[in-house]
Amino acid sequence: MPIGSAMTTGIEDTHHANLAGIYAFLEIDPLSIREEHFLLMHMRGMTIAASERASGLSKGAGNKLLRSEGVDQIIDYLKQQMYTCLLYTSDAADE
DSSP: OOOOOHHHHOOOHHHHHHHHHHHHHHTOOOOOHHHHHHHHHHHTTOOHHHHHHHHTOOTTHHHHHHTSHHHHHHHHHHHHHHHHHHHHHHHHHHO
């Protein structure tokens, strides 16, 4: 089952490239393209089951992936980056 195009999924090569940089920064093993696609789709609000189908993962693989230590570190890092950006934007708005 092919992974959907960027036009239909909203996932671009830059998103995958950003994850590649995160692997090096966090010193964790990289995910496969399908796992990356699953993670990006899930983080954009898709359910686990829908993200599994969209990325071509088998049923249950998404839950297993989300429980892995590396993915947990990636999610924590991205949440921290988003929070830092929100703080900066809020502080800039107060000036």
